[in-house]
Amino acid sequence: MTDELFEQLEFIENPLFETIISNLLQQQYSIVNDFFSSEEVEVLRNSLLAKYEADRFKKSAIGNRTNEEVDKTIRGDFILWMDENNANEAELIFFKKISELVTYLNSTCFLGILHKEFHYAIYPTGTFYKRHLDTFQNDDRRKLSIVCYLNEENWLCENGGELTIYTDKDAINILPLPGRLVIFESQILEHEVKAVKASERMSITGWLKTR
Ligand SMILES: O=C(O)CCC(=O)C(=O)O
Ligand SMILES: [Fe+2]
Numbered sequence: 001m002t003d004e005l006f007e008q009l010e011f012i013e014n015p016l017f018e019t020i021i022s023n024l025l026q027q028q029y030s031i032v033n034d035f036f037s038s039e040e041v042e043v044l045r046n047s048l049l050a051k052y053e054a055d056r057f058k059k060s061a062i063g064n065r066t067n068e069e070v071d072k073t074i075r076g077d078f079i080l081w082m083d084e085n086n087a088n089e090a091e092l093i094f095f096k097k098i099s100e101l102v103t104y105l106n107s108t109c110f111l112g113i114l115h116k117e118f119h120y121a122i123y124p125t126g127t128f129y130k131r132h133l134d135t136f137q138n139d140d141r142r143k144l145s146i147v148c149y150l151n152e153e154n155w156l157c158e159n160g161g162e163l164t165i166y167t168d169k170d171a172i173n174i175l176p177l178p179g180r181l182v183i184f185e186s187q188i189l190e191h192e193v194k195a196v197k198a199s200e201r202m203s204i205t206g207w208l209k210t211r
Helices: 002-008 015-027 038-053 089-109
Strands: 029-032 078-081 115-123 129-132 142-149 163-166 171-174 181-185 190-193 201-209
Touching (some): 015 029, 038 089, 038 115, 038 201, 089 115, 089 142, 089 201, 163 181
Antiparallel strands (some): 029 181, 078 115, 115 201, 142 181, 142 201, 163 171
């Protein structure tokens, strides 16, 4: 009986996910290049742009959905929440990969992630998101923040828009390169999006949450 159960639950080690876990344990963040292939980034970017052009994005707010306030001196991006239950083909690829990561985290680190929420984001030229923590006073369920960049291949340093993560010792500057995924501890690491100086910065941002 017991043998049967162990057979069914045979565990396959995933080197990429193992790297993410050891990065998180050591430094509370992980940067993964090419988490999504350039083809995957392209379909996701097209999906974002189609919805943006159909005017479905709204001005981002601070605070959570029950307690939100638009303040352009803090953040200037436009967002659209994704609906996993009505996902298009591109979004299904996205959610499948993220779900694999969540399943892995739950089975190896017992993180107890029960929910996830993601939104598309566009930062037009001139916009930014001032230094902040991704948790709310009235809700501490966000455990891990995930950002995935959907920009064109030729994103330049001069375009700005770096994600800066503040650790005890350093400020880590991360360019929003296509396919790059950044994952970090929501309740611990303050971070900011530096002003975009040229072009539009496109991404998907989300959170893995406990109950
Ligand atoms: O786009 C990024 O690099 C980070 C976005 C962010 O910090 C947020 O939406 O809370
Ligand atoms: Fe954030």
